[in-house]
Amino acid sequence: MHCRGKLKMHKKEEVRLVGRAAPPDPRLSFACTQIRTAAIVILLASTAAGAQEMTAIGPGEGALNVVAWEGYMQDDWAKPFEQQTGCKLHHKYAGSSDEMVALMRQGGGGLYDLVSASGDASLRLIFGRNVAPINISLIPAWKDFVPDLQSPSFNTVKGVHFGVSYEWGPNVLLWNTDKIKPPPDSWAAIYNQANAGQITVPDNAIQIADAALYLSKAKPDLGITDPFELTQSQMDAVVALLQQQKALLKKYWSLASDAVDLFRNGDAAIGAAWPYMTNTLRDAGAHVAETIPREGATGWADSWMLSAHAQHPNCAYMWINFVTTPHVQAQQALSFGETPANTKACADMDKLAAGSCAKYHADAPADYFKRISFWKTPVRQCGNGESTCLDYSAWQQAWQLVKG
Amino acid sequence: MSASISSLRGFAGRRPWVATTVLLALPATWFVVFYLAALVSLFVSAFWQVDSLTGDIVHVWTLDNFRLLLSEPTYRHVALRTVFLAASVTLTDAVLAWPFALFMVRHAGTRTRTALMAAVTVPLWCSYLARVYAWRLILSHDGALNWALHVLHLPDQKIAYTNWAIWLVFSYLWLPFMILPVAAALERISPTLLEASADLGASEFTTLRRVLLPLAVPGLVAGSIFTFSLTLGDFITPMLVGGAGSDFIGNVVYASVGVANNVPFAAAFAVLPLLVMAAYLLLARRLGAFEAL
Numbered sequence: 067m068h069c070r071g072k073l074k075m076h077k078k079e080e081v082r083l084v085g086r087a088a089p090p091d092p093r094l095s096f097a098c099t100q101i102r103t104a105a106i107v108i109l110l111a112s113t114a115a116g117a118q119e120m121t122a123i124g125p126g127e128g129a130l131n132v133v134a135w136e137g138y139m140q141d142d143w144a145k146p147f148e149q150q151t152g153c154k155l156h157h158k159y160a161g162s163s164d165e166m167v168a169l170m171r172q173g174g175g176g177l178y179d180l181v182s183a184s185g186d187a188s189l190r191l192i193f194g195r196n197v198a199p200i201n202i203s204l205i206p207a208w209k210d211f212v213p214d215l216q217s218p219s220f221n222t223v224k225g226v227h228f229g230v231s232y233e234w235g236p237n238v239l240l241w242n243t244d245k246i247k248p249p250p251d252s253w254a255a256i257y258n259q260a261n262a263g264q265i266t267v268p269d270n271a272i273q274i275a276d277a278a279l280y281l282s283k284a285k286p287d288l289g290i291t292d293p294f295e296l297t298q299s300q301m302d303a304v305v306a307l308l309q310q311q312k313a314l315l316k317k318y319w320s321l322a323s324d325a326v327d328l329f330r331n332g333d334a335a336i337g338a339a340w341p342y343m344t345n346t347l348r349d350a351g352a353h354v355a356e357t358i359p360r361e362g363a364t365g366w367a368d369s370w371m372l373s374a375h376a377q378h379p380n381c382a383y384m385w386i387n388f389v390t391t392p393h394v395q396a397q398q399a400l401s402f403g404e405t406p407a408n409t410k411a412c413a414d415m416d417k418l419a420a421g422s423c424a425k426y427h428a429d430a431p432a433d434y435f436k437r438i439s440f441w442k443t444p445v446r447q448c449g450n451g452e453s454t455c456l457d458y459s460a461w462q463q464a465w466q467l468v469k470g
Numbered sequence: 471m472s473a474s475i476s477s478l479r480g481f482a483g484r485r486p487w488v489a490t491t492v493l494l495a496l497p498a499t500w501f502v503v504f505y506l507a508a509l510v511s512l513f514v515s516a517f518w519q520v521d522s523l524t525g526d527i528v529h530v531w532t533l534d535n536f537r538l539l540l541s542e543p544t545y546r547h548v549a550l551r552t553v554f555l556a557a558s559v560t561l562t563d564a565v566l567a568w569p570f571a572l573f574m575v576r577h578a579g580t581r582t583r584t585a586l587m588a589a590v591t592v593p594l595w596c597s598y599l600a601r602v603y604a605w606r607l608i609l610s611h612d613g614a615l616n617w618a619l620h621v622l623h624l625p626d627q628k629i630a631y632t633n634w635a636i637w638l639v640f641s642y643l644w645l646p647f648m649i650l651p652v653a654a655a656l657e658r659i660s661p662t663l664l665e666a667s668a669d670l671g672a673s674e675f676t677t678l679r680r681v682l683l684p685l686a687v688p689g690l691v692a693g694s695i696f697t698f699s700l701t702l703g704d705f706i707t708p709m710l711v712g713g714a715g716s717d718f719i720g721n722v723v724y725a726s727v728g729v730a731n732n733v734p735f736a737a738a739f740a741v742l743p744l745l746v747m748a749a750y751l752l753l754a755r756r757l758g759a760f761e762a763l
Contacts, residue, residue: 263628459730
């Protein structure tokens with residue numbers, strides 16, 4: 067009881083400090099957790115005020131350790147970076163946001179300097195004190211970013227930048243055009259008995275949101291308004307759908323290369339994937355197509371975040387500056403099939419592949435932006451003032467139970 | 471240099487405990503620090519929890535991890551799947567290894583024997599991952615096996631990304647670990663026993679059944695320790711060749727540490743194979759497997 071009294075006060079303070087972006091985590095059973103959460107937020111704010119961020123980029127340290135999504139460290143731009151800066155790149159590809167968070171926390175957090183965190187990982191890293199504030203004045207390309215991505219709530223807390231936006235894009239429906247006819251236009255295709263034994267979906271708890279998004283349109287009476295805000299009864303319906311789906315699956319893919327193999331070797335013919343796989347498969351001569359189905363799609367908006375215990379901060383700033391230049395932004399966008407944060411990249415995209423700027427909506431992103439439900443970390447607060455939603459640890463558990 | 475060694479030898483010779491201490495200090499330290507301490511910290515952390523927001527470990531004693539493990543049928547299924555497949559792989563390898571080892575040791579000439587021994591051990595020189603990926607290529611829908619079946623006008627196999635694929639790949643991977651101890655056990659059987667058996671009028675088959683097989687049991691059990699424990703602790707093969715619903719205990723542990731950052735829950739689940747193996751080793755000791763190693 068003593069704790070509860072204090073809790074309210076701190077909660078208010080917390081909201082004032084960080085606003086919508088920092089929902090407290092009320093999952094833990096013991097009563098004083100929220101006080102600790104609030105204390106962390108206060109500590110965080112004081113850290114930020116203490117201005118630990120860099121004031122100038124010094125000489126490189128000769129190395130840089132990066133955790134990134136597969137396809138983010140391609141030789142096309144990694145090699146020129148190494149030649150220009152002398153920073154030798156070591157990368158570790160992660161298959162999910164959870165894995166990224168876990169990697170950045172391992173070994174006290176000093177193992178990796180940078181991470182390409184999506185919106186569902188970034189806040190966990192900020193509140194876990196795993197990432198350091200970034201001095202945005204040292205990132206010249208930042209002023210050319212899409213306004214929505216300059217200080218988005220998923221990487222900027224109370225005016226302090228903990229990340230630099232990079233690229234964003236949708237999770238698409240991918241299929242083999244020889245085997246799946248006619249072309250599907252609904253996510254129903256990956257829950258359909260007709261495709262049994264040739265479906266693949268990511269092995270990732272956030273995949274629950276894809277099923278929720280589909281159900282929000284297919285079963286409107288469930289009342290799902292945001293696929294990342296699910297009550298227990300909504301989650302039960304989603305889990306039931308996912309358990310049905312499991313019987314139809316060939317495999318849950320955990321690495322992008324796994325998904326590519328499945329499609330290339332004919333084991334899978336349809337599934338949830340990234341545009342990166344479409345591009346890779348087409349390069350290999352496979353007959354595949356992708357779409358954002360009529361229900362819309364989930365998607366990601368990634369930020370480069372600097373570890374709080376980075377061993378090579380100068381190389382890290384150099385990397386962020388290198389990959390936010392229009393040319394690399396365009397290379398990355400075309401290679402992965404996503405949209406750059408830097409608006410100046412449009413011309414470079416068209417130079418590399420005619421018409422690609424319009425194709426990826428890099429010229430007029432506002433409308434396209436709205437069709438994507440961006441990954442965010444599920445929390446107890448539902449967004450409608452209620453606290454009946456399930457938080458991410460409940461999602462992770464539900465996912466393990468679906469997988470069996 | 472040699473003077474100092476001989477003086478040390480003289481010193482140790484007069485005080486035998488010094489030699490023993492020096493000899494044992496390093497392995498003993500290694501055992502205590504890296505083996506026992508790791509096990510103890512694993513066991514202790516199984517009683518802690520993780521703060522889901524910050525990812526910090528909360529040092530409050532709780533049985534919640536074990537309660538979740540026991541109450542949730544999914545984890546029971548995962549554990550049973552793991553133990554069942556480990557047992558199936560062990561049985562398969564025992565059945566395959568027995569005639570192979572018997573032929574190699576008792577019937578093959580010296581050159582054939584060397585060639586067979588090389589055939590058994592050469593795959594061990596090749597990367598484990600390469601061998602698993604090779605199986606993935608063989609079994610996949612457009613892979614080598616279906617191609618061969620197609621040429622022979624036989625129907626396609628569909629075992630890629632199923633538990634059958636896991637069973638097949640494990641049985642292949644660990645077969646040498648069964649063949650070698652069985653062959654060693656068979657080799658140790660004195661020829662005089664076989665001659666005595668024949669002199670007493672036993673047929674070849676009776677000798678095989680009543681002399682060779684019982685005497686080779688310790689070798690089979692020793693091999694089964696390898697095949698069983700290697701399968702029980704693996705997570706890479708299920709990840710690469712398994713399908714939907716193929717998670718092993720190792721996969722749940724890996725996901726708990728590498729994905730959910732929940733070391734305490736992983737530790738709690740990891741205690742289970744430890745208990746299974748302890749029970750198995752006790753049984754193996756009673757069957758005389760340790761003398762065959």
